[in-house]
Amino acid sequence: MAQTMQFDLVSPERSLASLQAIAVQIPGADGDLTAMPDHAPTITTLRPGVLTVQGDKGSESYAVTGGFADINAQGTSVLAEKAIPVADLTAEDMDSLIAIAKEAVETAAADNKDVAAKNLADLETLRTTLNV
Amino acid sequence: MPSLKDLKNRIESVKNTRKITKAMQMVAAAKLRRAQDAAEASRPYTERFNAVLGGLAASVGGSDSAPKLLSGTGSDQTHLLVVMTAERGLCGGFNSNIAKLARLKAEELKAAGKTVKVLTVGKKGRDAIKRDLGDDFIGHVDLTEVKRVGYDNAQDIARDVLARFDADEFDVATIFFAKFVNVVTQVPTAQQIIPASFEGSEEEGTSTLYDYEPSEEAILADLLPRGVATQIFAALLENGASEQGARMSAMDNATRNAGDMIDKLTIQYNRSRQAVITSELIEIISGAEAL
Numbered sequence: 225m226a227q228t229m230q231f232d233l234v235s236p237e238r239s240l241a242s243l244q245a246i247a248v249q250i251p252g253a254d255g256d257l258t259a260m261p262d263h264a265p266t267i268t269t270l271r272p273g274v275l276t277v278q279g280d281k282g283s284e285s286y287a288v289t290g291g292f293a294d295i296n297a298q299g300t301s302v303l304a305e306k307a308i309p310v311a312d313l314t315a316e317d318m319d320s321l322i323a324i325a326k327e328a329v330e331t332a333a334a335d336n337k338d339v340a341a342k343n344l345a346d347l348e349t350l351r352t353t354l355n356v
Numbered sequence: 357m358p359s360l361k362d363l364k365n366r367i368e369s370v371k372n373t374r375k376i377t378k379a380m381q382m383v384a385a386a387k388l389r390r391a392q393d394a395a396e397a398s399r400p401y402t403e404r405f406n407a408v409l410g411g412l413a414a415s416v417g418g419s420d421s422a423p424k425l426l427s428g429t430g431s432d433q434t435h436l437l438v439v440m441t442a443e444r445g446l447c448g449g450f451n452s453n454i455a456k457l458a459r460l461k462a463e464e465l466k467a468a469g470k471t472v473k474v475l476t477v478g479k480k481g482r483d484a485i486k487r488d489l490g491d492d493f494i495g496h497v498d499l500t501e502v503k504r505v506g507y508d509n510a511q512d513i514a515r516d517v518l519a520r521f522d523a524d525e526f527d528v529a530t531i532f533f534a535k536f537v538n539v540v541t542q543v544p545t546a547q548q549i550i551p552a553s554f555e556g557s558e559e560e561g562t563s564t565l566y567d568y569e570p571s572e573e574a575i576l577a578d579l580l581p582r583g584v585a586t587q588i589f590a591a592l593l594e595n596g597a598s599e600q601g602a603r604m605s606a607m608d609n610a611t612r613n614a615g616d617m618i619d620k621l622t623i624q625y626n627r628s629r630q631a632v633i634t635s636e637l638i639e640i641i642s643g644a645e646a647l
Contacts, residue, residue: 234404236507236589238397253578254569267408268569269578292579294408296566303405305507305582331519 229261230299231277233286235307240286241277248300249276250293265296270304272321272346274353285310287350289321310354318351360632363625367618374614380446381607388539388600394505395536395593402590409583412576413552423573425580428551429527434471436494436526437462438517438549440533440591441481442599443500448606450534450542450599455484457544458532462489473526477513477592494525505596510589517588518581521550533591534598540605542598549587552580 231245248259251273259266272289290305308317325344332340358366413426439458441451458481462472474489476482477497486493497513499505517529529550534542568575 232400234401236398236401236510236586237394239400252569253574257569264567265565266567266569267412267575269575290582292408292575294404301404303401303408305511305585 227261228280229259231279232299232301233275233277233288233304233307234301235304240307240309241284243277243279245277245279245300247278248302249274249278250300250302251275251288252293259293259295259300262297263295263300266293267295268293270302272343272350274310274350275302275304275307287313287354289347313354318347318354322347322351357628360625360628363621363628367621367625370614370617370621374611374618377607377610377614381604381611384447384600384604384607388597388604390504391593391597391600392536395590395597398590398593402586405579405583405586409552409576409579412572412579416572416576423577423580425521425550425584426552426576429524431527432470434473434526434528435465436473436475436517436520436529436550438475438477438513438529438531438588439481439485440531440595441476441478441484442595443479443498444599445480446606447599447603448609450602451478451480451484453542453544454532454534455481457546459485459488461530461532461546462492475517494520505592507585507589510592511585513588514581514585517550518584531588531591533595534602536594536597536601539601542602547587547591549584552583 226246228244228246231241231243231248232239233241246260250257250259250268251271252268253271254268256273257266257268269292270288270290273287274285275288276283276285286304286307286309288302288304288307291303293300293302306321322344325340325347329337329340329344416426437458439454441454445451458474462474462485465472472489472492473494474485474492475495475497476485476493478499482493482496495516497516499509502509520526521529528548530546530548532544532546535545536542
C-alpha cells in the first residue's frame with residue numbers, strides 16, 4: 225500500500241475533490257511539479273493546465289486555471305479559480321475562457337502584457353492538449 | 357359604514373394578498389436554502405485563500421516593494437464605495453439598511469474633506485441613494501439577468517474595480533453588504549478591500565516555512581487581485597442569503613398581518629349582516645303590528 229496524503233481541490237463555487245492521493249501533478253507557473261507525501265512545503269501559483277490526481281482508485285484529471293497550490297505536511301490543497309473535470313470540459317467552456325484571455329491581452333497595461341499573453345498561450349496549449 | 361358587498365370584496369382581496377405573500381415566503385425559503393448552500397460551498401476556498409494570503413502579506417507587507425493593492429497608494433483622499441444590494445424589493449429593511457450605512461459613511465467621509473465615488477451593484481440600492489449621492493455615481497453593475505450569482509459575476513466586478521484602481525481613480529475601496537446571521541437578523545457591513553486587510557489569519561501561514569514558486573512577491577502580486585474577487589464573491593453570496601432571509605421574514609409578517617385583517621373584517625362583516633337581519637325583522641314585525 226502506497227503512502228497517501230490528503231488532497232483537496234476547491235474552486236470558489238464548490239469543492240471538487242477531497243480524497244487520499246498518492247501523487248498529484250500540478251501545472252505550476254514555473255513548470256509542472258508532482259507533489260507526493262512528505263514533499264517540502266511549497267506554495268506555487270498555477271498556470272492554465274491539466275491537474276492529475278492519482279488516488280487509490282485510479283487517477284482523475286481536471287482542467288484548472290488561475291489560483292495556487294499549497295503543499296504542506298498536512299497534505300496538498302489546490303485552490304483554482306476555475307476547475308472542471310476533463311471529461312466534462314466542453315468546447316464552449318474553452319472558447320469563453322480564451323475569449324476572456326484575449327480581451328485581457330488587449331486591455332492589459334504595457335507591463336502586464338507579457339503575463340496576459342502567457343496566460344492566453346497556456347490556454348491555447350491546454351486546448352490543443354485536450355483536443356476539445 | 358361599508359355595505360355588505362364591499363366588505364365581502366375587501367375580505368376576498370385581502371385573502372388574495374395573503375396567498376401571494378405566503379407563496380413569496382415559501383419561494384424565499386427555498387431560495388434561502390440554496391443561497392446558504394452556495395455560501396457554505398464557497399467557504400473552504402475563501403478561508404484557505406485568506407489564510408495563505410494573510411501569511412504572505414505578513415511576511416512581505418513591511419517591505420517597500422509590497423504591491424500597491426496591499427500597502428495602498430500612500431494617500432486616502434478618494435474613497436470608492438461599492439454598495440451591493442438586491443435587484444428586487446419586498447424584502448423588509450434589507451436594501452434600505454445597506455443604503456443607510458453607505459450614506460452615513462459617505463457623509464462622514466465628505467465631512468472629513470474626502471472625495472467619495474460610488475459604484476452600485478443591484479438596482480434597489482442605486483434607487484435608494486440616488487438622491488443623496490447621485491452626483492458621485494461612477495458606475496453600476498446590473499445583475500437583474502443573473503439567476504444564480506457565480507464567481508464570474510464577482511470577477512467582472514473585481515475587474516472593473518481593479519481597472520479603476522490602476523487608473524488611479526481612487527485610493528481606498530470599501531464594499532457594503534449585509535452579513536447573514538439568521539433569518540431575522542442581517543447585519544449591514546462595511547468591509548475595506550483595497551488596500552487589503554487581513555484579520556486574525558496571520559498566525560496560521562507563518563507556522564510552516566514554505567518554498568515559494570516563483571517568488572513570494574510574484575505570488576502575492578498574482579493573488580491580491582484574485583483576493584479582491586474572492587472577497588466580492590463572498591460578499592455577494594452573503595448578500596444573496598441575507599436578501600432571501602429578509603424577504604422570508606418580511607413576507608411572514610405580511611402573511612400574518614393579512615390573517616389578522618381578514619379576522620377583523622370577517623367580524624365586521626358578520627356584525628353588519630346581523631344588523632341587516634335585525635332591522636329586517638323589526639320592519640316585518642312592526643309592519644304586522646300596524647295591520
